[in-house]
Amino acid sequence: MxxxxxxxxxxxxxxxxxxxxxxxxxxxxxxxxxxxxxxxxxxxxxxxxxxxxxxxxxxxxxxxxxxxxxxxxxxxxxxxxxxxxxxxxxxxxxxxxxxxxxxxxxxxxxxxxxxxxxxxxxxxxxxxxxxxxxxxxxxxxxxxxxxxxxxxxxxxxxxxxxxxxxxxxxxxxDAEDRRVAMESRTTIDLAVGIIMAQNRCSQDEAVEILKTASNHRNIKLRELAEQITTAVGQMAPATSFEP
Missing domain, CATH: 3.30.450.40 (GAF domain)
Incomplete structure (x- = not known):
């Protein structure tokens, strides 16, 4: 049947x-x-x-x-x-x-x-x-x-x-990966800005300082950037997105 x-x-x-x-x-x-x-x-x-x-x-x-x-x-x-x-x-x-x-x-x-x-x-x-x-x-x-x-x-x-x-x-x-990448970029950019202000150096020099510190301390670049921005701002930075 x-x-x-x-x-x-x-x-x-x-x-x-x-x-x-x-x-x-x-x-x-x-x-x-x-x-x-x-x-x-x-x-x-x-x-x-x-x-x-x-x-x-x-x-x-x-x-x-x-x-x-x-x-x-x-x-x-x-x-x-x-x-x-x-x-x-x-x-x-x-x-x-x-x-x-x-x-x-x-x-x-x-x-x-x-x-x-x-x-x-x-x-x-x-x-x-x-x-x-x-x-x-x-x-x-x-x-x-x-x-x-x-x-x-x-x-x-x-x-x-x-x-x-x-x-x-x-x-x-894919959207979540992009969001995480953008937040990571935001955190690193803020940390670079803080290093520039503290050391009176250029952006390229600040990036090299951040990378060198990351390698010496054996931690990821974003983690170190979060530590720097949190120490200054007392909270982790966040990226704003349009709804």
């Missing part, structure tokens, strides 16, 4: 998640929770999302604490169906973990938690990252062809939302 076409409803539901006033981790968690609900029915399905970026695997969202633990094991061992789905861009199904010979270290952990079958489906999130969803069940052969089709349909829709959420997170990281 073909899986019912619920893509329109899923898109609307996932878009609503993205539009709500959540931070990015909350959005990704909601996507994992909705994914687990799609396949749960009268049983419990666990779901997690693993992202690989800059050669590092990170568990970015899960539907439960147990799913978090299982995905962290997988990322730690650097082996498992989710990572295989990322690498091959294909669906990986493990109908009975008791007889699975691949990923031996990770499979030992899965068996120890009483989980019996796994489904991993790749997500399309961009050219610089790869990601996949893991579904875990306590039943043997829990994922039929119909349920695999449902999972694939969900991930096709969810991929767009995950990609948007990750892009938002990347922009936020």
């Amino acid at each position: 073909d899986a019912p076409d619920t893509s329109h409803d899923l898109a609307a539901e996932l878009t609503q998640v993205l539009l709500e006033d959540h931070d990015v981790p909350a959005v990704l968690t909601s996507i994992a929770e909705l994914a687990a609900q799609q396949l749960s029915g009268d049983r419990t399905i666990l779901c997690g999302i693993i992202l690989k970026r800059a050669k590092r695997n990170t568990v970015v969202a899960t539907s439960s604490a147990e799913a978090q633990q299982m995905d962290e094991h997988q990322a730690g061992f650097d082996e498992g169906p989710c990572l295989e789905a990322q690498k091959t861009e294909s669906v990986i199904s493990v109908p009975d973990v008791r007889y699975e010979q691949r990923w031996p270290d990770y499979m030992t952990e899965v068996r120890g938690h009483g989980l019996r079958s796994i489904l991993a489906v790749p997500l399309t999130v961009g050219t610089t990252s790869t990601a996949a969803m893991n579904f875990y069940a306590r039943e043997i052969d829990a994922f039929s062809e119909t349920e695999i089709a449902i999972a694939k349909r969900y991930t096709e829709v969810a991929s767009q939302m995950v990609a948007i959420a990750l892009r938002i997170a990347r922009y936020a990281e």
Whole structure:
């Protein structure tokens, strides 16, 4: 039997998640929770999302604490169906973990938690990252062809939302990096000004004095600059930004 076409409803539901006033981790968690609900029915399905970026695997969202633990094991061992789905861009199904010979270290952990079958489906999130969803069940052969089709349909829709959420997170990281850099520059410039006044020297000479002191004391330039400006102004300087 073909899986019912619920893509329109899923898109609307996932878009609503993205539009709500959540931070990015909350959005990704909601996507994992909705994914687990799609396949749960009268049983419990666990779901997690693993992202690989800059050669590092990170568990970015899960539907439960147990799913978090299982995905962290997988990322730690650097082996498992989710990572295989990322690498091959294909669906990986493990109908009975008791007889699975691949990923031996990770499979030992899965068996120890009483989980019996796994489904991993790749997500399309961009050219610089790869990601996949893991579904875990306590039943043997829990994922039929119909349920695999449902999972694939969900991930096709969810991929767009995950990609948007990750892009938002990347922009936020870039903005924070710029803010820190500007604050660092402000602190150093103030310290240079203080040194110029105290030593009656040029800006270039003050910069060299600051760098030399930083090297001799083996502390970062910004840390030394903060010490100088705090000693004079009794508080650390701050950079003002337009809202």
